[in-house]
Amino acid sequence: MVQINYMIDVEFVMNRIPEEIRDGLKVIVYHGLRLTPDQLLRMETDVGMKYPRVTLHRVQVSGIGTHHTKAMLLFYRDNTMQFVVHTANMIERDWRNKTQAIFTTGRLVKKPQLIGLATCAFERDLLEYMSKYSHHQEISARISQYDFTGVKGVLVGSVPGRFSGVEKNKWGHMRLRSVLRQQVEISKACIVNSKIICQISSVGSLGKNSQDWLRGEFEMSLNAHRQSNYMASSKADLCVVFPTAENVRTSYEGWSMGGSLPFKETSYTKQAHYLNPLLHSWQAAKSGRDHAMPHIKTFTRVSCMEEADVISWFLLTSANLSKPAWGVLKDGAISIQSYELGVLVFPSLFEVRGPGFLWRN
Numbered sequence: 618m619v620q621i622n623y624m625i626d627v628e629f630v631m632n633r634i635p636e637e638i639r640d641g642l643k644v645i646v647y648h649g650l651r652l653t654p655d656q657l658l659r660m661e662t663d664v665g666m667k668y669p670r671v672t673l674h675r676v677q678v679s680g681i682g683t684h685h686t687k688a689m690l691l692f693y694r695d696n697t698m699q700f701v702v703h704t705a706n707m708i709e710r711d712w713r714n715k716t717q718a719i720f721t722t723g724r725l726v727k728k729p730q731l732i733g734l735a736t737c738a739f740e741r742d743l744l745e746y747m748s749k750y751s752h753h754q755e756i757s758a759r760i761s762q763y764d765f766t767g768v769k770g771v772l773v774g775s776v777p778g779r780f781s782g783v784e785k786n787k788w789g790h791m792r793l794r795s796v797l798r799q800q801v802e803i804s805k806a807c808i809v810n811s812k813i814i815c816q817i818s819s820v821g822s823l824g825k826n827s828q829d830w831l832r833g834e835f836e837m838s839l840n841a842h843r844q845s846n847y848m849a850s851s852k853a854d855l856c857v858v859f860p861t862a863e864n865v866r867t868s869y870e871g872w873s874m875g876g877s878l879p880f881k882e883t884s885y886t887k888q889a890h891y892l893n894p895l896l897h898s899w900q901a902a903k904s905g906r907d908h909a910m911p912h913i914k915t916f917t918r919v920s921c922m923e924e925a926d927v928i929s930w931f932l933l934t935s936a937n938l939s940k941p942a943w944g945v946l947k948d949g950a951i952s953i954q955s956y957e958l959g960v961l962v963f964p965s966l967f968e969v970r971g972p973g974f975l976w977r978n
Contacts, residue, residue, distance in 0.1 A: 618642060619690035619756055621958075623649040623683060623935075624706035627664050627671060638694075644671040647750055649684025649956070674752060682777050682954030685942065687935045690756065697724040698763050700743065702960050704818075704913045704935060714869035715877070716901065716911040720770065720933050720960040725763040740765040742772040745787070746958065749776045769966045771796050773932060775942055775957035781950035789944030789953045793916075793932065793961070794838035801963045803842045803929045807920040808853075811929070813839045816858040816915045818877060820892075821939030822884045827891035831855075831938075834946050839916065842929070853918055857892070857938065860899040860910055868910045877912055914959075934959025 620630060625648045631639060652660065657675060664671050676684035687706065691699045703719040705711040728736065735741040744760060747753045773796065775789045786795035803811075813836075824830045832855070840852050860868075860878060868874045885892070901907050914937055918929040934957060936942040941954035 618692065619645045619647075620707060621647045621686050621688045621690075622707045623685045623687065624708050624711075625650070626708045627668065627673075629709050630707050631668055631671070640670070642670060644668070645674070645752075645756065646671065647674045647676050647684070649676050649678065674750070676750065676956065678777055678955065680941075680954055682941050682956075684956045685935050685937075686774075686956045686958040688958050690760070692759060693724070696727055698759075699724055700760075700765075700768075702933065702935075702958055704933070710870075711877070711912060714909055715874075716906050716909045716913050718913045718915065718933050722765070722768045722770075725765060725768075727762050728764045735761065736764065737766045737768070739768045739770065739772060742774070746772065746774045746776070749956075770960040770962050771800070771966075773934065773959045773961050775936060775944065775953045775955055777954055777956065779950050779952045785949075785951050789942075789951050790835055790838040791944065791946070791951050794841045796961060797838070797841035797930065798843060800965065801842050801930050802965065803844065803918070803920075805844075806922070807927050807929055809920070810922075811853040811918055811920040812856050813853045813916065813918050814856045814858060815839075815938060816911060816913060817937045818859075818912045818914060819937035819939065820857075820859065820880045820884065820888075821937070821941065822881070823888055823892075823938070823940065825887055830940055830945065832891070835943060839918075855895055856897050857895045858897045858899060858911070864899045865910060867908060869908050870910065874910045878910070930961060930963040932959050932961045 618634075625646055627646065631644075634642060650657075650660075652675075661673050664673060678684055687703050689701045689703075691701065693699070700722045701719060703717060705715070705717040711717065735744060740760070740763075743765070744757050747757050747760065773792050775792075778788075780788055785791050827833075836852075836855060839855070859880070865875050865878065866872060899907075899911055901909070901911075914934050916932040916934070920927045920929065936955075936957040936959060939955075942957050944951040944953040
């Protein structure tokens with residue numbers, strides 16, 4: 618098992634593994650816990666004594682970057698594997714009383730032995746993402762044994778660095794822009810009355826003016842699609858879903874839930890004049906999750922049609938609304954500070970006829 622996350626409680630994870638295989642299971646953990654050298658040594662010593670087959674790797678990032686990806690690779694005794702992207706830290710409070718989301722490939726079988734190279738874009742993108750980690754060779758070799766051709770989704774990841782040329786479109790919001798422009802077709806009927814809904818659990822420092830980043834380069838990426846001939850008229854309304862203080866107060870966790878929804882007062886004050894008109898409170902009565910605060914991070918384009926709402930694309934990701942997560946354009950390059958990973962889905966991946974996914978209330 619390979620666990621890739623920001624925060625991880627090894628005891629919490631191991632206690633959820635069936636007892637009959639727990640002691641013999643090899644576990645590799647990549648985490649981004651912000652610990653002092655003494656704290657890190659203590660953690661590694663304690664884990665090593667209790668779980669000798671668990672290997673911990675702390676992923677180093679510079680500046681205000683974070684190793685924020687939330688994913689896992691599960692290799693089973695029947696020679697299948699499963700790749701999972703989700704939105705929760707591997708700690709108990711993230712899996713109790715919060716709204717989270719998971720994308721899974723399902724069980725993947727091994728390729729025929731004659732096939733050694735990557736056989737589809739999803740596998741190539743996953744291997745390229747894993748190559749950004751130290752000690753990844755064994756894991757990448759295992760991944761390469763499995764058949765990803767049936768996976769319906771496109772990986773959208775971020776890794777720290779400055780990327781230009783062809784590399785610029787591989788990571789961050791430029792990766793999202795590139796995929797939407799190349800693969801996502803939106804009919805003219807769906808352009809009208811469409812919204813892009815950003816549902817996040819953290820908001821960073823986005824700039825003093827809306828055009829500095831949010832309503833500039835980032836919104837341009839969110840609005841990308843294949844029909845560039847009427848791009849100017851295809852701008853969707855931007856909505857940001859973020860819990861209010863009242864949402865938090867009446868949540869299952871009460872005020873303590875606020876610790877999982879970071880939004881600095883200084884950032885809010887600087888951005889309030891353009892962010893307030895975009896903000897929408899958390900509501901989830903139909904699913905019974907009004908009081909289960911969102912730690913989920915999703916971005917989607919929805920069009921209001923007569924027969925039903927239509928989803929043109931949907932992204933589940935670890936990335937919140939921040940420049941370190943998505944990157945900033947400057948001098949023809951994109952600079953990214955954090956590790957993130959998400960999966961984008963859209964109708965043509967599923968050969969759906971019509972303008973998009975139908976979302977009936």
